[in-house]
Amino acid sequence: MVLKNLNDLKRIVEGGPRKKLVLAAAQDQHSLGAVIRAYKANIIDPILIGDKEGIQNICEANNYDITGIRIVHEPNTDMSVELAVRMVSSKQADILMKGKIGSSVLLKCVLNKEWGLRTGNLLSHFALFEVETYHKVIAVTDVAMNIAPNLQEKIAIVNNAVGCLNKLGYTMPKVAVLGAVEMVNENMEATLHAALLSKMNQRDQIKNCIIDGPLAFDNAVSLESAQHKGIKSEVAGDTDLLLMPDIEVGNVLYKSLVFFAKAKVASIILGAMVPIVLTSRSDSEQAKFDSILLSAAASR
Amino acid sequence: MEEQVLALKKKHRIAVAWAQDTNTIGALYKAVNKGIIEAILIGDPDRFLLACKALDIDDKLFTITESATETKASSEAVRQARNGEADIVMKGLVGTEKFLKAVMDKENGLMLPNAVLSYVAAIEIPHYHKLLFITDPAVIPFPDLDQKIVMAEYAIEMARRFGIEKPKIALIGASEKMSRHFPNSVDYAVMCKMAGRGQIKNCIMDGPLDLFLACDKKSNEIKGVETSVNGDADILLFPSLESSNPFYKGLMLFADGVLAGLIRGTEKPVIVMSRSESEMSKYYCIVLSCLMA
Numbered sequence: 001m002v003l004k005n006l007n008d009l010k011r012i013v014e015g016g017p018r019k020k021l022v023l024a025a026a027q028d029q030h031s032l033g034a035v036i037r038a039y040k041a042n043i044i045d046p047i048l049i050g051d052k053e054g055i056q057n058i059c060e061a062n063n064y065d066i067t068g069i070r071i072v073h074e075p076n077t078d079m080s081v082e083l084a085v086r087m088v089s090s091k092q093a094d095i096l097m098k099g100k101i102g103s104s105v106l107l108k109c110v111l112n113k114e115w116g117l118r119t120g121n122l123l124s125h126f127a128l129f130e131v132e133t134y135h136k137v138i139a140v141t142d143v144a145m146n147i148a149p150n151l152q153e154k155i156a157i158v159n160n161a162v163g164c165l166n167k168l169g170y171t172m173p174k175v176a177v178l179g180a181v182e183m184v185n186e187n188m189e190a191t192l193h194a195a196l197l198s199k200m201n202q203r204d205q206i207k208n209c210i211i212d213g214p215l216a217f218d219n220a221v222s223l224e225s226a227q228h229k230g231i232k233s234e235v236a237g238d239t240d241l242l243l244m245p246d247i248e249v250g251n252v253l254y255k256s257l258v259f260f261a262k263a264k265v266a267s268i269i270l271g272a273m274v275p276i277v278l279t280s281r282s283d284s285e286q287a288k289f290d291s292i293l294l295s296a297a298a299s300r
Numbered sequence: 301m302e303e304q305v306l307a308l309k310k311k312h313r314i315a316v317a318w319a320q321d322t323n324t325i326g327a328l329y330k331a332v333n334k335g336i337i338e339a340i341l342i343g344d345p346d347r348f349l350l351a352c353k354a355l356d357i358d359d360k361l362f363t364i365t366e367s368a369t370e371t372k373a374s375s376e377a378v379r380q381a382r383n384g385e386a387d388i389v390m391k392g393l394v395g396t397e398k399f400l401k402a403v404m405d406k407e408n409g410l411m412l413p414n415a416v417l418s419y420v421a422a423i424e425i426p427h428y429h430k431l432l433f434i435t436d437p438a439v440i441p442f443p444d445l446d447q448k449i450v451m452a453e454y455a456i457e458m459a460r461r462f463g464i465e466k467p468k469i470a471l472i473g474a475s476e477k478m479s480r481h482f483p484n485s486v487d488y489a490v491m492c493k494m495a496g497r498g499q500i501k502n503c504i505m506d507g508p509l510d511l512f513l514a515c516d517k518k519s520n521e522i523k524g525v526e527t528s529v530n531g532d533a534d535i536l537l538f539p540s541l542e543s544s545n546p547f548y549k550g551l552m553l554f555a556d557g558v559l560a561g562l563i564r565g566t567e568k569p570v571i572v573m574s575r576s577e578s579e580m581s582k583y584y585c586i587v588l589s590c591l592m593a
Contacts, residue, residue, distance in 0.1 A: 195493035200478045
């Protein structure tokens, strides 16, 4: 099964038990808006941690109905994050979400050795894009977290993303390892990594997916372009997941999809005990809502 | 192989540096008799005559060019090839190093511009269902990625001369798994992708593969590894001289292998064989060089 659009995520979570989402430093308008919308849609059961008065004020001003939602008062933002993380590590919540606080503070708590959410896996960013000009949702990793991943880190990033896609119903997602060209070039490390990842996949050292690369962006998403170049590939033109060579490429691609192609996006952090909704403060309420939806689908 | 060369119905001229041992002269005599070569023996005429007498061969069958030392004989053989007086150069009783020095001489040698000097051998083994080409059992100690690519291309070219249009080439390692502890496996993965993208042409390539997976179909079935070579390799590419050299010598010693090999990267075929090699192996080298000329 593949996702045609982000709304398809609803089908995955429908009928399942509501996931408990804990919002750290909850006094943030967009986050609260998205969380309450997801609550109304029966997707999650939220727990709001933060400055109670601040939370109530925002909700009143925006007509958010928070009847029945648990609020834990903790005015100190650092403490509210710690509390939220501890709730997850003690299995009282299924999803962690960032409110009005910097990402680094939250991640520091996530990585805490005693009560954090470490699993031994690398943390990586995973995003789904709904673009009108592509025939299905396309996943992209890592556009926000790992700066210049080496081969071992790329393996971990692919494994995180494939694990998530498997949970979303993709039994064998098609993974394109992105390069500037589809040829192997010793001077472009990304193309060498791509060759290695392909071979490891062929040898079943990276499982549950089909990897091909290097593929240039056009070959990865356009069958016509791949055929034009004579590339024989199971992935080319039908990519489910794009693996980025580094954060610069990833971030620019992500932002150009959103700004120029008017893509809808949902994103989470993978690799911790639970999915983490860590959208940027500038993301729209819709993006935050879709990310919550994704986190609920991924935490099954 | 012999049949193919006989079918060419062409006589190649071989310039042999310091050809005064009985093995070399015996091999040349055999090839002259078959009508595939004309041999030019470069060296000390008295010693040719002695060797011919010892073998009971008519020395008139050969052209003789006098030369005083091994080094001069090597340079002369190379010079003849450069001038078109000979099509093939062969090493006689000269040390390999001295001989190759003449071949690799920047001004007067036989190297193609910027070419990598490497060695490809074809081995006939009773226990394998076809000829097996191996590279590089003689020249490059620890090939890097670029050298491995060229080695593959030389071997593919040779296999194609034998009529194998798309030879199966196995990149040999200790296991089929990728591991950063085995840097060669990294090179191999890159090469496979290059073959997949048409950057290395005319072959079916897979690696890393161990020798079983490369040459034994049953091992593929037992291990359940899907490989495009599938136990039917035409070419084995080895990661180092220390692995390829004992491999071929083991085949000669223990498995009745017969070998023919050639230097690649030169304008014209160059035959280099260990001085202790048998007459038969030397003869096969001559036949191979005719096929590649």
